[in-house]
Every structure is written in C-alpha cells, then in structure tokens.
Amino acid sequence: MKIARIQTTPLALAFNEPYHWAGRVDHAAAVVLVEVETDDGLVGIGESVAGFPAEGTVAALQGVAPLFEDQPVFDVERLITGARHLGSFNHTPWHANFVLGGLEMALWDILGKAVGWPIYRLLGGAVRDEVDYFGFVQGDTTEELTEDARDLAEAGYAVIYLKVGRGEDADLRNTAAVREAIGGRRLRLDPNCAWSVPEAIHMIGKLRKFEPEWIEQPTPLSSIAALRQVKEAVRVPIAADQAVFTPADVYEICRQRAADVIVLSPHEAGGLLAFGKAAAIAEAAGVPICLHGQGVSGITDAAQHHLGLRTANLTEGNQIMHQLLVEDLVTAPDLTPVQGKIGLLDRPGLGIELDRDAVHRAAELYRRGSTRLKKVGP
Ligand SMILES: [Mg+2]
Structure with missing residues (x-):
C-alpha cells in the first residue's frame, strides 16, 4: 500500500x-x-x-x-x-x-x-482504560473566571487549570477567587513564559498560599537554565512546557533536573513516534508527562488521546482544546470528557469522523x- x-x-x-x-x-x-x-x-x-x-x-x-x-x-x-x-x-x-x-x-x-485497529493498539496498547483531562478555565474578568471554574468543578473535573501571568494584582485576585470556587480540587497555574527568574520566584512565593499543584513554564521560552533556577528556589512543583519540544529537550530537562513534570504535545515532539521516545526518556528519569494542547480541533485531541492511553508515565489532568471552539471538525465520537475522563476509542485509526x-x-x-x-x- x-x-x-x-x-x-x-x-x-x-x-x-x-x-x-x-x-x-x-x-x-x-x-x-x-x-x-x-x-x-x-x-x-x-x-x-x-x-x-x-x-x-x-x-x-x-x-x-x-x-x-x-x-x-x-x-x-x-x-x-x-x-x-x-x-x-x-x-x-x-x-x-x-x-x-x-x-x-x-x-x-x-x-x-x-x-x-485503533492507533493506541499499534503503539503498544492501552495501559489505562481512560485518560483524565483538566477543566480549562475561560474568561477575562475575575467574575467570568470564577463562574467558569465553578461550572468545571461541578462537571467533575478533578484538575482545574488557570492562565496567569496577566499582572500581579490580577493573578492574585483571579487565583484566590478560582481557588475558592473549586474547593480542594487540584489547581494548576500557567503564566506561559511571562516572568523573568526573579519575577517568577516572587510570584510563585505569593501564589503558594493557593496551593497550586504546579506552576507551568514560568520563565522564558526554551531556557532550561531559567527553569532550573526557579525550581531550585521555590517550594512549588515546576512544569516545563515551552522549554521542551523535542526528545533531546526532554533529555536535557531530565539530565539537569530542571522540572518536576514535562508538558508535551506530539506536534512539539515531532509526531506520535517522537512523543513516545520523549515520554520514554522522561519515564527513565522518573518524570511524568502531561499532554499539551495548542489551538487544535478534535483531530489532534483524538490523536493525543491515543497517546494518553498508551503512555505509562502520563499525569492526570491532561489538556484538550476542541471544547474551546465555536464548532469542532469531528462529529464522532463525542470527545467531551465525562467527569473529566474519556475512555477507549475503539474504531480503526484515529477513530474519528470529520x-x-x-x-x-x-x-x-x-x-x-x-x-x-x-x-x-x-
Ligand atoms: Mg502551558
């Protein structure tokens, strides 16, 4: 063929x-x-x-x-x-x-x-029956974010994810309100490279009282040294996102002990096979992998789901993105998490209908x- x-x-x-x-x-x-x-x-x-x-x-x-x-x-x-x-x-x-x-x-x-066969079976088979996804809080104002966070918590998401890096006052106000809205659920904060090393150390010190599960990529794109400096200075776990793209980046992050967890997509790694190589390097270093999401449709979310099913060192609270769209490109299956989870996709290939x-x-x-x-x- x-x-x-x-x-x-x-x-x-x-x-x-x-x-x-x-x-x-x-x-x-x-x-x-x-x-x-x-x-x-x-x-x-x-x-x-x-x-x-x-x-x-x-x-x-x-x-x-x-x-x-x-x-x-x-x-x-x-x-x-x-x-x-x-x-x-x-x-x-x-x-x-x-x-x-x-x-x-x-x-x-x-x-x-x-x-x-579904793709996950071609890539080694499922190591879990379902993949857990985070509730991605949307909105601009504190009121909008709080309302969305409350809805996501009520929908059963165990992990709630909030963007920060929007200024100290807004970050503290939004995080406090979202923490209160979601109770004891796990809360992740992502400033998307917004802070310098001293800013990151300062802000993470301020945000620590809201008990974030981790702070994702506080420091500039692709700087492993900056990430490591912050990780060594704070008492909150640090996730690498924009500091890590390729399997070689994963090796370097692990070698330098620059992050507690790695957030990665197959597009960043260079494909499903490359993602598997990257995950294996992290697994050998005892570092978990969290699925990352760019702006994508259910096509990529389905592909990532196959990776989530077959990746041993996967975290809970992975990222999906199609739910943020006016309309998805996928009609079936329904990729809406139930209680934050999506189960096995058993149709051949990606298993989706466009x-x-x-x-x-x-x-x-x-x-x-x-x-x-x-x-x-x-
Ligand atoms: Mg991120």
Missing part, C-alpha cells in the same frame, strides 16, 4: 470566546488539515499546527510531499525522519515538527484503518480572515 497524494487545507478554528493568556488574546487558531490518500483508496486524516499565517506550513507540507508519494505507507519512521533531515527543516527543527506532526498523524490513521461542512466553514474563515489577521487571530 503506497501513498498516492497529500492534500492540505489551511483552516481557521474560531474560539467560542476570546482566549486570554499571558501572551495575548486569541480569537481563532490556524491549523492545516492533512489528508493522505493511498493507491488503494484509504484516506488518513491529520492536523498540523500552523498559527497565522498558515501558508508556510502548507508550503512545507507540499514541499515534502514528493518524498512521501509512491512510498510504502507503513514506513512511518523512515519517511518522517527523512523529511525531518531536509535542508530547510534542519534549520527550523521546531517548525519541522509542527508541520510533520500532522502528516505523521495521517499515516497512523491509514495504518489503523488498514488493519482495523464534519465536512465544518471543515468547509473553517477553510472559508481562513480564506476570508488570512488577509486581515487582526480579525481572526494573531
């Missing part, structure tokens, strides 16, 4: 409400739908994380397509590794991972469909919005 063609469609996924985090406010996420067709008519679905503008991701996928066409679809490792070593990708390894993550996802979807009308609308939104990014997202 050989790869016949690769189709790419840039999509804008509109958020239900403005998505507030330390970096900015987002109104939509940009992804690229990847559809890989084989010579015997099977179609695999994947999703590459792009960000606005998505044309670079589309061009990169189309650029590597000739390396995949007419090749055996089962040669996932060889094909993806070969593409990753292309000259332009050698200079932009993170970009390569975000691009190739969606393409590799589509290959796994085909493999699962070809043999009639909503073609929703895909069409997202493609149209991208076409209309891409020339005026401020209207749809940065």
Whole structure:
C-alpha cells in the first residue's frame, strides 16, 4: 500500500470566546488539515499546527510531499525522519515538527484503518482504560473566571487549570477567587513564559498560599537554565512546557533536573513516534508527562488521546482544546470528557469522523480572515 497524494487545507478554528493568556488574546487558531490518500483508496486524516499565517506550513507540507508519494505507507519512521533531515527543516527543527506532526498523524490513521485497529493498539496498547483531562478555565474578568471554574468543578473535573501571568494584582485576585470556587480540587497555574527568574520566584512565593499543584513554564521560552533556577528556589512543583519540544529537550530537562513534570504535545515532539521516545526518556528519569494542547480541533485531541492511553508515565489532568471552539471538525465520537475522563476509542485509526461542512466553514474563515489577521487571530 503506497501513498498516492497529500492534500492540505489551511483552516481557521474560531474560539467560542476570546482566549486570554499571558501572551495575548486569541480569537481563532490556524491549523492545516492533512489528508493522505493511498493507491488503494484509504484516506488518513491529520492536523498540523500552523498559527497565522498558515501558508508556510502548507508550503512545507507540499514541499515534502514528493518524498512521501509512491512510498510504502507503513514506513512511518523512515519517511518522517527523512523529511525531518531536509535542508530547510534542519534549520527550523521546531517548525519541522509542527508541520510533520500532522502528516505523521495521517499515516497512523491509514495504518489503523488498514488493519482495523485503533492507533493506541499499534503503539503498544492501552495501559489505562481512560485518560483524565483538566477543566480549562475561560474568561477575562475575575467574575467570568470564577463562574467558569465553578461550572468545571461541578462537571467533575478533578484538575482545574488557570492562565496567569496577566499582572500581579490580577493573578492574585483571579487565583484566590478560582481557588475558592473549586474547593480542594487540584489547581494548576500557567503564566506561559511571562516572568523573568526573579519575577517568577516572587510570584510563585505569593501564589503558594493557593496551593497550586504546579506552576507551568514560568520563565522564558526554551531556557532550561531559567527553569532550573526557579525550581531550585521555590517550594512549588515546576512544569516545563515551552522549554521542551523535542526528545533531546526532554533529555536535557531530565539530565539537569530542571522540572518536576514535562508538558508535551506530539506536534512539539515531532509526531506520535517522537512523543513516545520523549515520554520514554522522561519515564527513565522518573518524570511524568502531561499532554499539551495548542489551538487544535478534535483531530489532534483524538490523536493525543491515543497517546494518553498508551503512555505509562502520563499525569492526570491532561489538556484538550476542541471544547474551546465555536464548532469542532469531528462529529464522532463525542470527545467531551465525562467527569473529566474519556475512555477507549475503539474504531480503526484515529477513530474519528470529520464534519465536512465544518471543515468547509473553517477553510472559508481562513480564506476570508488570512488577509486581515487582526480579525481572526494573531
Ligand atoms: Mg502551558
């Protein structure tokens, strides 16, 4: 069974409400739908994380397509590794991972469909019957955040996740209110790289009284040294997120003991196989892995769920993102957590059905919005 063609469609996924985090406010996420067709008519679905503008991701996928066409679809490792070593990708390894993550996802979807098995079974089998997800608090004002946190707690989420890094007064006010709203549930705080080392040490000292389970990526993007300095100075567990992308980053974080937990997505790692390698490195160091979410649809959330089912050193309270969208691209199965959990997906491949009308609308939104990014997202 050989790869016949690769189709790419840039999509804008509109958020239900403005998505507030330390970096900015987002109104939509940009992804690229990847559809890989084989010579015997099977179609695999994947999703590459792009960000606005998505044309670079589309061009990169189309650029590597000739390396995949007419090749055996089962040669996932060889094909993806070969593409990753292309000259332009050698200079932009993170970009390569975000691009190739969606393409590799589509290959796994085909493999699962070809043999009639869900992806997690092809990747070693489930080590748990369900994956636990966090309740992601949304809103701008303290009142909005508090109300949403209360709803998520009532819906049964055991872990509640709140963005901070929005200024000291707002952070203390929001965290106090959310802590009160969720009672004794586990609370994670994520400033998304907003703080310098001294700011992080100061803020974590102030936030400690609200008993956060961990503080996620307090310090700048990709600095393992800054993360380690903060971890050694505070008495709250520290999670690495934007300091860790590749399996090599995971090794370095573990070697330097720079974080208590690693937050990682298959797009960051460079695919489902690469995520497994990264998780294995962390497992050997005794460090748990938490699924990370960029702005994505249920396509990626389903792929991540397969990883969650098969990853031994997975935390509870993992991240999903499709629930933040005006409409998801997936019609079935229902990927809404029940009491914070989603069970086994037993259909072949990713096990999802695409909503073609929703895909069409997202493609149209991208076409209309891409020339005026401020209207749809940065
Ligand atoms: Mg994060």
